[in-house]
Amino acid sequence: MAEGPPVVTVTARxxxxxxxxxxxxxxxxxxxxxxxxxxxxxCAVAFGxxxxxxxxxxxxxxxxxxxxxxxxxxALGLRTxxxxxxxxxxxxxxxxxxxxxxDLPKNYQISQYQYADHPPLGSDGWLEFAALGVPRAVRIRRxxxxxxxxxxxxxxxEGAVSHTLIDYNRSGVPLMEVVxxxxxRSPAEAREFLIVLRAxxxxxxxxxxxxxxxxxxxxxxxxxxxLDGTAGIRTEVKNMNSLRAVERALAFEAARQADLLTAGxxxxxxxxxxxxxxxxxxxxxVKEEAEDYRYFPEPDLIPITVEPAEVERVRxxxxxxxxxxxxxxxxxxxxxxxxxDLIVRRPPLAAFFEEAxxxxxxxxxxxxxxxxxxxxxxxxxxxxxxxxxxxxxxLAALLRLIDDGRISGRIAKDLLPELVRGGxxxxxxxxxRGLEQISDAADLTRLVEDVxxxxxxxxxxxxxxxxxxxxxLVGQVMRETRGRANPDLVNRLLRERLGG
Amino acid sequence: xxxxxxxxxRPVTEQLALLRRREVTPTALAExxxxxxxxxxxxxxxxxxxxxxxxxxxxxRWDARYAAGGDLPPLAGVxxxxxxxxxxxxxxxxxxxxILEGWRPPYDAxxxxxxxxxxxxxxxxxxxxxxxxxxxxxxxxFGPTHNPWDRExxxxxxxxxxxxxxxxxxxxxxxxxxxxxxxxxxxxLCGIVGLxxxxxxxxxxxxxxxxxxxxxxxxxxxxxxxxxxxxxxLAGWDPLDATSADLDRPECRGGLAGGAAGLRIGVVREGMGxxxxxxxxxxxxxxxxxxSDLGAEIEEVTLPTIGxxxxxxxxxxxxxxxxxxxxxxxxxxxxxxxxxxIIDLFSRTRNRGFGAEVKRRIMLGTYALSAGFYxxxxxxxxxARTLVRQDFDRALGAVDxxxxxxxxxxxxxxxxxxxDPLQMYLADIFTIPVNLAGLPGISIPxxxxxxxxxxxxxxxxxFDETTLLRAAxxxxxxxxxxxxxxxx
Numbered sequence: 001m002a003e004g005p006p007v008v009t010v011t012a013r014x015x016x017x018x019x020x021x022x023x024x025x026x027x028x029x030x031x032x033x034x035x036x037x038x039x040x041x042x043c044a045v046a047f048g049x050x051x052x053x054x055x056x057x058x059x060x061x062x063x064x065x066x067x068x069x070x071x072x073x074x075a076l077g078l079r080t081x082x083x084x085x086x087x088x089x090x091x092x093x094x095x096x097x098x099x100x101x102x103d104l105p106k107n108y109q110i111s112q113y114q115y116a117d118h119p120p121l122g123s124d125g126w127l128e129f130a131a132l133g134v135p136r137a138v139r140i141r142r143x144x145x146x147x148x149x150x151x152x153x154x155x156x157x158e159g160a161v162s163h164t165l166i167d168y169n170r171s172g173v174p175l176m177e178v179v180x181x182x183x184x185r186s187p188a189e190a191r192e193f194l195i196v197l198r199a200x201x202x203x204x205x206x207x208x209x210x211x212x213x214x215x216x217x218x219x220x221x222x223x224x225x226x227l228d229g230t231a232g233i234r235t236e237v238k239n240m241n242s243l244r245a246v247e248r249a250l251a252f253e254a255a256r257q258a259d260l261l262t263a264g265x266x267x268x269x270x271x272x273x274x275x276x277x278x279x280x281x282x283x284x285x286v287k288e289e290a291e292d293y294r295y296f297p298e299p300d301l302i303p304i305t306v307e308p309a310e311v312e313r314v315r316x317x318x319x320x321x322x323x324x325x326x327x328x329x330x331x332x333x334x335x336x337x338x339x340x341d342l343i344v345r346r347p348p349l350a351a352f353f354e355e356a357x358x359x360x361x362x363x364x365x366x367x368x369x370x371x372x373x374x375x376x377x378x379x380x381x382x383x384x385x386x387x388x389x390x391x392x393x394x395l396a397a398l399l400r401l402i403d404d405g406r407i408s409g410r411i412a413k414d415l416l417p418e419l420v421r422g423g424x425x426x427x428x429x430x431x432x433r434g435l436e437q438i439s440d441a442a443d444l445t446r447l448v449e450d451v452x453x454x455x456x457x458x459x460x461x462x463x464x465x466x467x468x469x470x471x472x473l474v475g476q477v478m479r480e481t482r483g484r485a486n487p488d489l490v491n492r493l494l495r496e497r498l499g500g
Numbered sequence: 501x502x503x504x505x506x507x508x509x510r511p512v513t514e515q516l517a518l519l520r521r522r523e524v525t526p527t528a529l530a531e532x533x534x535x536x537x538x539x540x541x542x543x544x545x546x547x548x549x550x551x552x553x554x555x556x557x558x559x560x561r562w563d564a565r566y567a568a569g570g571d572l573p574p575l576a577g578v579x580x581x582x583x584x585x586x587x588x589x590x591x592x593x594x595x596x597x598x599i600l601e602g603w604r605p606p607y608d609a610x611x612x613x614x615x616x617x618x619x620x621x622x623x624x625x626x627x628x629x630x631x632x633x634x635x636x637x638x639x640x641x642f643g644p645t646h647n648p649w650d651r652e653x654x655x656x657x658x659x660x661x662x663x664x665x666x667x668x669x670x671x672x673x674x675x676x677x678x679x680x681x682x683x684x685x686x687x688x689l690c691g692i693v694g695l696x697x698x699x700x701x702x703x704x705x706x707x708x709x710x711x712x713x714x715x716x717x718x719x720x721x722x723x724x725x726x727x728x729x730x731x732x733x734l735a736g737w738d739p740l741d742a743t744s745a746d747l748d749r750p751e752c753r754g755g756l757a758g759g760a761a762g763l764r765i766g767v768v769r770e771g772m773g774x775x776x777x778x779x780x781x782x783x784x785x786x787x788x789x790x791x792s793d794l795g796a797e798i799e800e801v802t803l804p805t806i807g808x809x810x811x812x813x814x815x816x817x818x819x820x821x822x823x824x825x826x827x828x829x830x831x832x833x834x835x836x837x838x839x840x841x842i843i844d845l846f847s848r849t850r851n852r853g854f855g856a857e858v859k860r861r862i863m864l865g866t867y868a869l870s871a872g873f874y875x876x877x878x879x880x881x882x883x884a885r886t887l888v889r890q891d892f893d894r895a896l897g898a899v900d901x902x903x904x905x906x907x908x909x910x911x912x913x914x915x916x917x918x919x920d921p922l923q924m925y926l927a928d929i930f931t932i933p934v935n936l937a938g939l940p941g942i943s944i945p946x947x948x949x950x951x952x953x954x955x956x957x958x959x960x961x962x963f964d965e966t967t968l969l970r971a972a973x974x975x976x977x978x979x980x981x982x983x984x985x986x987x988x
Contacts, residue, residue, distance in 0.1 A: 057605075057606065057607050061827045062587075062606070063587065063603075063709075063833070064586075064609060064705070064708045064709070065607075065705070065706070066740060066741050066743075068739065068740060068741075100826065100829065100843075100846055102831050102842055105831075105832060107827055107829060108826055166831070294823070294870060294871075296820075296869055296878060299712035299743075299820055300709075300712050300743065301743075302742050302743065
């Protein structure tokens with residue numbers, strides 16, 4: 001492990017109409033923590049419960065109710081801070097962030113603000129990742145804990161909002177905020193960073209990290225810095241609900257700022273929202289005043305104290321993290337760095353890979369299947385592998401059928417979608433459908449002779465020295481057997497007959 | 501059977517003895533107070549809510565338990581009045597404010613749950629300064645409470661309803677809350693005992709917050725023994741209050757008979773100087789002589805930073821209040837004033853729902869926390885608070901207890917200070933420092949001047965209520981002021 005954060009290097013530049021500048025991007029990531037109960041009360045955290053059924057005096061902000069810190073949430077925050085190599089504050093406090101909004105029942109949010117003498121739970125860390133194959137690191141400014149707000153539902157009648165309903169089920173759900181330094185230099189890099197951060201949080205079992213379900217939310221600060229070093233004015237971009245949205249919103253915003261500067265204009269410091277439908281960012285219509293949150297230490301809570309020994313215990317108990325795992329896959333298992341990265345960035349896929357490896361020790365073959373056909377199927381269905389019916393046992397059995405010469409690779413590929421959807425036992429499937437490979441030389445010889453007789457043109461071409469003609473003939477045998485013929489054997493038999 | 505009027509002013513310890521001997525039934529006790537409330541409360545206005553049927557039903561339940569015999573909880577069948585700042589399940593809790601008029605909490609404060617388990621009967625909810633902001637109970641949105649000793653005078657505040665109820669024999673004892681003196685000052689002005697426990701001794705869960713780092717629930721009683729008994733029922737760690745102390749319940753009553761002999765008591769010089777009413781100073785001096793006669797070692801001590809306490813308090817308490825009271829916005833509970841949009845709803849509801857003093861303190865606190873002022877006001881006030889605390893710690897390193905008046909004056913006439921907030925704030929000049937230091941303090945009757953009660957304040961070390969109550973009990977028994985009751 002390195003002693004300090006690696007030096008940030010510039011990896012992307014943009015040039016536009018004489019203005020040479022690069023995007024400078026910093027991210028604020030809110031993740032919902034995987035706790036059973038809320039941040040400051042015993043109410044359950046659950047997705048999709050009927051409105052206002054997961055509430056109590058505390059998360060409803062009733063007069064007299066008091067918060068009590070969820071120790072599990074602190075433990076998850078601490079684990080993250082340690083994994084991100086942050087300095088852990090021996091004593092950190094909660095603060096009240098005061099503002100009025102109907103989804104915030106107390107009209108203040110309990111969060112951790114940073115004063116000189118009040119550090120957040122974790123600060124000054126970094127995370128390594130590979131951006132487009134280039135090793136990079138992003139410095140982490142802070143990791144802190146806070147509570148979520150409720151949800152507003154604006155009810156429309158005849159095209160106008162008639163009233164607003166409030167669901168406080170989400171009120172008080174534990175959130176962790178991770179803030180980076182503005183170290184990212186392109187939208188693609190921001191996306192890559194988020195993929196690695198998400199994987200890290202999943203390996204740590206800290207958060208499910210699903211942007212589409214709102215358990216991971218990303219706000220971004222973006223400005224253009226001229227290559228002479230002059231800093232630009234930044235805008236904050238919100239409302240991006242997928243990784244793709246982040247990348248596109250940042251690309252749009254960087255281009256918008258570049259256009260403004262090219263035209264001799266200036267960037268306004270403001271909050272902009274990503275419009276997924278129109279694929280543009282737009283400024284909030286409400287004129288922004290400089291909001292004064294009147295932060296002060298939360299008097300209802302005692303500070304979070306963390307002994308140095310506790311930090312050590314957490315460090316020692318950390319699971320294998322993405323960078324370590326990728327390194328091991330390359331050095332110990334012989335995978336390519338590219339394949340290792342593709343597997344590691346999807347924790348369920350990595351877990352699957354490791355389980356399958358225990359049953360079927362050919363790491364490269366497993367990696368090929370997982371990053372090739374299987375990844376293709378997962379992406380097509382928008383699922384992770386643990387959300388499908390495919391089991392490590394099933395894949396191992398399938399690959400063993402190929403190795404044993406009982407089915408061809410072609411048949412194996414054809415069977416995959418069924419295994420992913422239905423999870424059947426490959427051997428049983430092969431037997432039931434009669435898909436077993438034909439490796440009987442006598443049977444195949446007959447077929448080969450038929451094919452040679454039927455395609456004299458191809459035979460002629462081969463004899464004239466056109467080696468590729470044999471592939472056509474193999475294909476014809478495969479076609480006759482619906483892919484079941486052993487291709488190596490067919491090839492050998494053909495060559496024997498053709499005298500090649 | 502015991503005469504009803506005689507019952508009214510008996511200490512709870514004696515009432516419990518009568519109950520256990522079956523000389524009085526819970527119903528007889530409850531009816532005694534209900535009758536007194538019906539007769540006197542129209543002129544005293546100590547209560548904001550009494551439900552006689554609910555009280556009778558509870559009393560009947562305890563009658564049956566007494567009749568059945570067997571083990572009974574420690575406060576079985578004893579009524580108690582509760583300040584309307586404390587949440588009572590299903591029972592209106594207004595905090596003396598229009599903004600919570602009609603609100604019935606869906607839950608009991610921890611102290612209420614503990615009292616119910618101990619067998620106490622909720623007699624009613626008592627009047628108070630709105631959200632505990634005041635020293636006279638004149639800031640109640642529902643009209644002031646009158647002092648039983650002189651109906652033209654204030655009972656003190658903010659727990660004025662609780663103090664007047666106990667002093668006037670409308671309740672055997674009561675719960676109050678003390679952020680800057682709100683238990684001790686009305687106890688002094690009404691001639692009863694008021695105890696503010698150490699911060700963290702009693703759970704604040706269900707106590708509607710004013711200044712969260714200062715608020716504490718405590719007893720208003722006729723005797724020190726009753727205060728000890730009630731404290732034992734209230735105290736103890738509560739998993740629902742992160743600031744409650746993880747300590748065993750204090751066994752205060754066992755030490756009460758220890759006497760004052762050998763206790764070192766420091767008379768605070770800053771409490772005996774200018775601004776003190778002559779009659780108050782005389783009564784305090786007399787009390788010091790009596791304590792000395794009882795064998796206490798009297799010393800003079802000085803608390804040089806005590807003068808910073810009042811401004812410090814009015815920055816910290818109001819800063820916390822400005823945030824604590826933000827939740828009263830018309831969205832979820834209490835008053836809602838209809839409006840065109842949400843901002844309008846907030847401001848109209850709060851404008852109509854809050855009284856002038858509450859608005860003043862919210863504005864003060866908002867200002868103290870604002871960007872650019874935080875350092876100068878809030879942060880400096882926190883530093884001053886640390887100095888005050890250190891001052892007390894130093895003084896209490898040399899003596900066991902500190903002594904000074906509870907209030908520089910006796911009860912003042914209704915209306916005398918309503919237009920002069922600064923004059924009103926000075927009523928708590930001797931009690932506020934104790935909240936800043938988080939220490940336990942008690943006010944006990946120590947005589948009269950001009951027919952009005954004077955209160956003696958003793959301050960103890962953190963979580964050493966036992967020594968505090970022991971000295972108070974020794975003085976009380978020797979002085980006997982507790983036997984005096986107001987003219988009917």
